Amino acid sequence: MTFRDLQKAGWLTVDRVDEAREWLCQGREEENRLPWVARFSMGLGAWFAGLFAIGFLALLFSEFGSVGGVGFIVLGLTLLGSGIRMIRLKKHVFLDQFALVLSFAGYGMASIGAEQVWRGYEDFLGSLLVSLFLCPLVYGLASHIVLRFMSVGWTWIAALSLASSEESLSVLLISLALGLAFVFLILSGRAQMRTWRPALIATLLGIFAAMWIMSGDFFENSYRVPFYREAYPVIGMVMGLGFVCPLWWLQRGQGLKSILALAVFALVGGAIGYFGGPGVGVALGLMAVAHARRDYWLGSIAVFALTGFMILFYYHLGVSLMTKSLSLMGAGVATLLLSFLIWRSDKYKDHKINSAA
Amino acid sequence: MMIGSERSGAQDSAELDRPLNRAELEHFCRSGLIREACRDKAFASFRDSIDWLLWLRLWTGTIGAIFLLAGVMFFFAHNWKGLSPLTRFGVLEVGLVLTVIGAVCFNVRATVGQWLLVAASVLTGVLIAVYGQVYQTGADAFEVFALWSALMLAWVVMAKFAPLWVFWLVIVETAMMLFAGQVLVPDRIADWSQVFIGMGLVTFGFLALWEWLHPKERFSTFRQNWIRFLLLAAGLFWLSAILWRWMFDLGYQSDRPEWSRWAGLLFWLVAVIGGICFFTRLRPSVLGMSLCVLDAAVIFSLMVARVVLEDTWDEPGGWLIGAVFAIGIFGGATLVILRLAKGSAGDEETGQGEET
Numbered sequence: 218m219t220f221r222d223l224q225k226a227g228w229l230t231v232d233r234v235d236e237a238r239e240w241l242c243q244g245r246e247e248e249n250r251l252p253w254v255a256r257f258s259m260g261l262g263a264w265f266a267g268l269f270a271i272g273f274l275a276l277l278f279s280e281f282g283s284v285g286g287v288g289f290i291v292l293g294l295t296l297l298g299s300g301i302r303m304i305r306l307k308k309h310v311f312l313d314q315f316a317l318v319l320s321f322a323g324y325g326m327a328s329i330g331a332e333q334v335w336r337g338y339e340d341f342l343g344s345l346l347v348s349l350f351l352c353p354l355v356y357g358l359a360s361h362i363v364l365r366f367m368s369v370g371w372t373w374i375a376a377l378s379l380a381s382s383e384e385s386l387s388v389l390l391i392s393l394a395l396g397l398a399f400v401f402l403i404l405s406g407r408a409q410m411r412t413w414r415p416a417l418i419a420t421l422l423g424i425f426a427a428m429w430i431m432s433g434d435f436f437e438n439s440y441r442v443p444f445y446r447e448a449y450p451v452i453g454m455v456m457g458l459g460f461v462c463p464l465w466w467l468q469r470g471q472g473l474k475s476i477l478a479l480a481v482f483a484l485v486g487g488a489i490g491y492f493g494g495p496g497v498g499v500a501l502g503l504m505a506v507a508h509a510r511r512d513y514w515l516g517s518i519a520v521f522a523l524t525g526f527m528i529l530f531y532y533h534l535g536v537s538l539m540t541k542s543l544s545l546m547g548a549g550v551a552t553l554l555l556s557f558l559i560w561r562s563d564k565y566k567d568h569k570i571n572s573a574a
Numbered sequence: 575m576m577i578g579s580e581r582s583g584a585q586d587s588a589e590l591d592r593p594l595n596r597a598e599l600e601h602f603c604r605s606g607l608i609r610e611a612c613r614d615k616a617f618a619s620f621r622d623s624i625d626w627l628l629w630l631r632l633w634t635g636t637i638g639a640i641f642l643l644a645g646v647m648f649f650f651a652h653n654w655k656g657l658s659p660l661t662r663f664g665v666l667e668v669g670l671v672l673t674v675i676g677a678v679c680f681n682v683r684a685t686v687g688q689w690l691l692v693a694a695s696v697l698t699g700v701l702i703a704v705y706g707q708v709y710q711t712g713a714d715a716f717e718v719f720a721l722w723s724a725l726m727l728a729w730v731v732m733a734k735f736a737p738l739w740v741f742w743l744v745i746v747e748t749a750m751m752l753f754a755g756q757v758l759v760p761d762r763i764a765d766w767s768q769v770f771i772g773m774g775l776v777t778f779g780f781l782a783l784w785e786w787l788h789p790k791e792r793f794s795t796f797r798q799n800w801i802r803f804l805l806l807a808a809g810l811f812w813l814s815a816i817l818w819r820w821m822f823d824l825g826y827q828s829d830r831p832e833w834s835r836w837a838g839l840l841f842w843l844v845a846v847i848g849g850i851c852f853f854t855r856l857r858p859s860v861l862g863m864s865l866c867v868l869d870a871a872v873i874f875s876l877m878v879a880r881v882v883l884e885d886t887w888d889e890p891g892g893w894l895i896g897a898v899f900a901i902g903i904f905g906g907a908t909l910v911i912l913r914l915a916k917g918s919a920g921d922e923e924t925g926q927g928e929e930t
Binding site for chain 1: 589595649
């Protein structure tokens with residue numbers, strides 16, 4: 218379905234067709250103005266230079282004697298504020314790059330300061346609190362996509378660091394629950410995608426990072442028992458099912474067949490999550506949602522995640538090669554059979570004929 | 575350079591003819607650009623336009639084939655003692671013959687036939703490995719990979735199938751790396767810098783071959799941009815590895831000649847500058863050009879970090895210089911990308927990433 222199809226069907230509000238066309242073309246214009254590779258370059262540069270800047274400031278202030286946690290927080294907030302102000306000016310690429318580095322260094326310094334203030338409590342708790350406080354502020358004040366991505370990314374890094382260092386199941390569960398709720402909110406179409414895309418991608422990467430930590434640790438636990446051992450199957454199942462929820466929302470009202478297909482998909486996703494492949498379940502769910510939304514960016518992320526988690530799952534699976542081999546061959550034959558049945562189905566043939574026509 | 579560009583009529587027209595995604599439809603509804611009475615119809619029409627059967631078939635087929643082949647490989651990797659050599663060869667050879675016959679029956683240029691040839695190629699490798707295992711031939715690993723690549727070459731040429739082509743290339747490069755690790759470097763015929771130069775040249779040679787072949791109608795199946803990025807990224811990786819090793823003194827042998835590192839630097843410079851020129855002027859590709867620019871930015875930043883922080887890592891001045899250089903280098907890289915992208919706006923890869 219294209220814009221012209223909407224126009225031909227007469228579904229567009231008559232006196233606002235030009236406005237709709239303008240909005241659609243504006244997306245392309247924005248992409249031409251700052252292509253995603255350029256944004257990636259700026260983001261990468263911000264991390265590189267930001268780490269140097271943090272090193273410089275930390276050493277500088279340690280040379281002049283400690284300024285204390287509050288001093289670092291004030292310095293960090295000043296840098297961040299300057300960065301955001303500079304970005305709003307939108308003058309030049311170098312200034313943008315400099316502003317991103319200032320913001321990154323600001324986040325870093327504020328986190329270091331907060332860690333000093335909260336010293337004696339959990340590691341990374343200060344960073345998490347600062348990130349939670351700054352994230353909505355930065356997101357609201359700065360419209361720069363890289364900065365928005367960075368603000369959510371920092372929060373995830375702090376939350377997962379806290380969960381891992383303190384072996385805190387509650388932090389992990391709360392992070393994942395909030396992440397899942399946010400993903401549902403965006404993917405079910407309740408919020409403007411162009412505004413929330415950086416937050417969505419950062420959240421998805423955060424969820425995948427959490428799944429990665431869990432999947433990697435769970436199988437090779439020879440030296441310690443992971444803190445999420447008890448909750449692992451439940452988390453896996455909930456995450457697998459959680460990504461089916463937006464799919465259900467998008468496909469609702471499609472009739473009994475659709476509900477049945479969705480139920481089978483949910484069963485597969487939940488079972489995969491429960492039996493040790495939470496990342497695989499999440500990636501499969503995201504792949505389906507991305508397809509239902511015709512979102513190629515999300516689809517690509519999901520395919521990469523699926524590949525990584527499949528390798529991780531089979532690499533760490535604590536069974537003999539023979540069992541791995543048989544289970545892989547069995548799953549392979551079953552999915553190939555399914556593929557063959559779809560190919561042979563009348564509906565598929567009709568569909569191909571219609572597409573060709 | 576100010577960030578900004580003009581919009582062309584052709585791009586606008588293309589924008590109106592591409593399939594909408596759900597986010598765009600949601601925006602139209604939310605802002606009242608679609609009449610309220612028609613919103614449900616618009617969403618229903620969008621849902622109907624999603625091709626679930628094709629999607630399911632594609633992914634069940636792909637995942638199923640990967641599972642099955644991985645299962646077969648694990649089966650033989652297990653070195654199953656209970657299986658007699660005759661049975662091992664029997665199972666593999668029957669599988670091989672069946673996949674080849676299947677490929678011929680389906681036609682080696684059809685999708686199913688091409689994937690069956692991929693399966694046959696994997697089975698060939700397993701067969702060679704099992705042969706070595708049963709008869710204890712004492713063959714080096716590189717010989718196994720070299721023989722494997724030689725045996726499947728005919729299928730690669732016949733099928734004209736991009737994934738098979740790339741798979742073959744991976745096997746060839748693995749054979750080369752193993753040969754270097756088992757013969758060239760231990761026997762002091764070459765050092766790793768020379769090996770990486772060789773790997774880079776071979777990879778860029780294949781990239782040149784791809785760039786030459788894919789515009790021809792006979793090789794239209796190769797017109798897939800991911801091959802270009804894969805080859806370019808691999809080629810840059812090999813040449814950049816020389817510089818990483820140089821910068822961080824990895825595996826440095828003081829008795830080996832210095833010229834190979836300088837030669838590596840020269841080849842890397844030629845690859846980066848040549849890549850930028852090629853993907854800007856001859857075959858406009860924002861992604862291809864950006865890969866070269868970003869590789870250069872990362873290498874230069876690491877180089878500055880290495881030089882500045884070598885003896886003064888605990889002094890703030892060095893870190894400040896590093897930060898300033900990194901801002902300059904990455905700002906410059908972004909500037910170059912924007913400037914070159916502006917020249918080729920409207921090219922198929924400048925889109926929002928969907929087309930790639």
